[in-house]
Amino acid sequence: xxxxxxxxxxxxxxxxxxxxxxxxxxxxxxxxxxxxxxxxxxxxxxxxxxxxxxxxxxxxxxxxxxxxxxxxxxxxxxxxxxxxxxxxxxxxxxxxxxxxxxxxxxxxxxxxxxxxxxxxxxxxxxxxxxxxxxxxxxxxxxxxxxxxxxxxxxxxxxxxxxxxxxxxxxxxxxxxxxxxxxxxxxxxxxxxxxxxxxxxxxxxxxxxxxxxxxxxxxxxxxxxxxxxxxxxxxxxxxxxxxxxxxxxxxxxxxxxxxxxxxxxxxxxxxxxxxxxxxxxxxxxxxxxxxxxxxxxxxxxxxxxxxxxxxxxxxxxxxxxxxxxxxxxxxxxxxxxxxxxxxxxxxxxxxxxxxxxxxxxxxxxxxxxxxxxxxxxxxxxxxxxxxxxxxxxxxxxxxxxxxxxxxxxxxxxxxxxxxxxxxxxxxxxxxxxxxxxxxxxxxxxxxxxxxxxxxxxxxxxxxxxxxxxxxxxxxxx
Numbered sequence: 001x002x003x004x005x006x007x008x009x010x011x012x013x014x015x016x017x018x019x020x021x022x023x024x025x026x027x028x029x030x031x032x033x034x035x036x037x038x039x040x041x042x043x044x045x046x047x048x049x050x051x052x053x054x055x056x057x058x059x060x061x062x063x064x065x066x067x068x069x070x071x072x073x074x075x076x077x078x079x080x081x082x083x084x085x086x087x088x089x090x091x092x093x094x095x096x097x098x099x100x101x102x103x104x105x106x107x108x109x110x111x112x113x114x115x116x117x118x119x120x121x122x123x124x125x126x127x128x129x130x131x132x133x134x135x136x137x138x139x140x141x142x143x144x145x146x147x148x149x150x151x152x153x154x155x156x157x158x159x160x161x162x163x164x165x166x167x168x169x170x171x172x173x174x175x176x177x178x179x180x181x182x183x184x185x186x187x188x189x190x191x192x193x194x195x196x197x198x199x200x201x202x203x204x205x206x207x208x209x210x211x212x213x214x215x216x217x218x219x220x221x222x223x224x225x226x227x228x229x230x231x232x233x234x235x236x237x238x239x240x241x242x243x244x245x246x247x248x249x250x251x252x253x254x255x256x257x258x259x260x261x262x263x264x265x266x267x268x269x270x271x272x273x274x275x276x277x278x279x280x281x282x283x284x285x286x287x288x289x290x291x292x293x294x295x296x297x298x299x300x301x302x303x304x305x306x307x308x309x310x311x312x313x314x315x316x317x318x319x320x321x322x323x324x325x326x327x328x329x330x331x332x333x334x335x336x337x338x339x340x341x342x343x344x345x346x347x348x349x350x351x352x353x354x355x356x357x358x359x360x361x362x363x364x365x366x367x368x369x370x371x372x373x374x375x376x377x378x379x380x381x382x383x384x385x386x387x388x389x390x391x392x393x394x395x396x397x398x399x400x401x402x403x404x405x406x407x408x409x410x411x412x413x414x415x416x417x418x419x420x421x422x423x424x425x426x427x428x429x430x431x432x433x434x435x436x437x438x439x440x441x442x443x444x445x446x447x448x449x450x451x452x453x454x455x456x457x458x459x460x461x462x463x464x465x466x467x468x469x470x471x472x473x474x475x476x
Contacts, residue, residue, distance in 0.1 A: 134171025209238025
């Protein structure tokens with residue numbers, strides 16, 4: 001058993017396996033103090049640029065924890081982010097939702113998601129991609145961040161490690177990333193919190209054009225300017241980034257998407273309208289798929305759903321951002337003024353899970369909104385309610401409606417092209433970034449954060465599509 005901070009630091013350093021940068025060494029020292037802290041609800045936040053070694057630090061930490069008798073739980077906001085975390089730590093990871101919520105059956109016949117009991121003792125909860133955790137109210141009027149904090153610290157002697165990058169896009173409808181804001185956490189929750197931001201990108205990492213350009217954008221963001229020049233990308237000498245000309249674009253798309261069952265390429269767009277154009281083009285011209293939806297189609301779920309996964313051990317509920325593949329289509333139907341299909345889905349980021357049969361709402365596939373609009377939701381609700389008018393008490397009527405399969409249909413989008421927010425937390429081998437900035441003379445902070453987030457979704461290659469020459473350094 002480790003008895004002091006220095007012994008634990010040496011163990012972490014040994015597991016790290018490399019000569020740490022000054023920042024990395026500081027984090028390792030902080031972690032040794034954090035893991036041994038006896039203060040109330042210990043919380044530590046690691047922020048860092050892409051390429052600063054956050055992954056290597058977490059891998060070293062996970063390797064060290066069993067040697068000091070401490071359990072750990074790996075979490076991320078989305079299924080794809082959990083898959084990435086699991087891949088680099090060689091340990092199972094779960095979405096936050098699946099860990100902290102459970103499905104409950106109540107005597108009145110209703111089914112609801114409630115916060116689970118944390119039965120862990122002396123455990124460290126490690127949450128990656130924490131910049132995505134927002135303050136939007138979810139179950140019981142609380143946010144995911146509220147429930148995460150309450151869940152973790154309801155366990156005996158549990159600790160929380162939050163990891164993320166503040167240069168990425170903040171959660172939808174948020175100006176910042178509250179889970180990475182140490183002052184905010186200390187003001188809102190009964191925690192003892194500390195933080196450190198890694199800024200030094202390893203020299204060898206900068207041989208990657210992706211990391212070189214991501215770091216450049218990060219440095220620009222430091223200046224906190226109101227506007228930035230268009231010329232922000234340097235492609236010279238890098239073979240992992242290229243500006244695509246129209247003549248070769250379709251061939252590259254064909255190579256990226258035809259027969260690509262692993263879905264390891266993605267087109268990142270600024271709007272759902274633009275993503276719809278690409279999705280339809282890929283389906284018709286690359287994959288030769290006809291019809292509204294077909295077997296083999298790749299989908300993304302765009303709204304949390306607690307109905308169809310009841311009884312599935314691996315998938316307790318279907319989350320906004322989950323990626324799925326259509327295995328079988330049983331029937332199409334039109335009900336309540338909307339189009340539906342009854343399908344069998346397998347979930348790409350949960351290969352060991354059984355497939356799920358569900359109704360899907362086809363109207364969202366080509367909608368220019370992220371999911372059903374408020375008006376569409378109201379229209380569907382009111383149409384379904386007509387079938388339950390024989391139940392005079394509104395509360396009883398709504399309770400019955402909650403089990404209606406059309407009311408619970410999955411809202412879906414095709415997943416060949418997605419908005420940047422929908423790709424957050426995930427990584428793909430090849431990322432095509434579609435420009436929507438060509439009408440601008442200068443860039444704003446939110447534009448840079450969008451480009452940084454899109455750029456860092458790529459593991460191996462970035463292709464710039466429809467970008468003006470003014471965005472790139474001239475070829476020497």
